[in-house]
Amino acid sequence: MSSNPNPTPRTRVVREPQRAVYDRDAVNQILDEAFLCHVGFVVDGQPYVIPTSYGRAGNVLYIHGSAASRMLRNLDQGIPVCVTVTLLDGLVLARSVFNHSMNYRSVVILGTATLVDDPQEKITALRVLSEHILPHRWDDSRQPNEKELKATSVLRIPIEEFSAKVRVGPPIDDEPDYTYPTWAGVIPLEMRSGAPNRDERCSRELPEYLRDYSRKGK
């Protein structure tokens, strides 16, 4: 077990607490398999929850985007955020409608985002983001120029106050329902890459790092 201070009163899972995970390594595994998060924040009393990509470096999550976007413009003012990440692993079909569920691994991070203004950290963060989503792609692409860097904001979110919740296994029905004559079990779901589709203006052969692309075991 890691020595992180979690859960805090704000990140303690209430419902189905046996599914809660507060271990940093287990949380990092979920964060590393996924690369999409939802960032929740409030501006003028209105909550917004914006899907976006991220990268992880140690105990920091980096998100980036157009310097002109509402999310980036507001979050660099140091307002509180809630970041969630979800991996959906299956549909859990119970006998009763009530006990249907899903198998999943999800993470909730609470914190405050800060703008990365040091040019060296900004480039490093952009590389982290790129490598988190697709290892080897950064070095195989043209690097960002001054104009592109200026148009891009990068935010740093500390992974300090967090929780994960994990559901695995078969449906859990009420005992009398086990004789109900319907199919019950789990339909596994996973995100898989398809065959790469070469751009018609690209003449290069498919590199190995793209042929072998997978999120599993990252």
Ligand SMILES: Cc1cc2nc3c(=O)[nH]c(=O)nc-3n(C[C@H](O)[C@H](O)[C@H](O)COP(=O)(O)OP(=O)(O)OC[C@H]3O[C@@H](n4cnc5c(N)ncnc54)[C@H](O)[C@@H]3O)c2cc1C
């Ligand atoms: C794919 C998927 C489908 C779901 N479907 C449903 C549904 O249909 N109905 C439903 O009620 N719930 C559903 N959940 C569970 C839901 O995310 C919450 O866990 C649930 O609402 C209970 O929250 P709570 O009242 O215990 O905690 P809250 O009081 O809402 O949260 C307290 C703290 O617990 C932690 N926490 C709560 N939920 C999660 C989580 N999922 N992952 C990580 N940390 C968490 C957070 O740190 C949060 O700040 C689903 C979850 C996933 C991932």
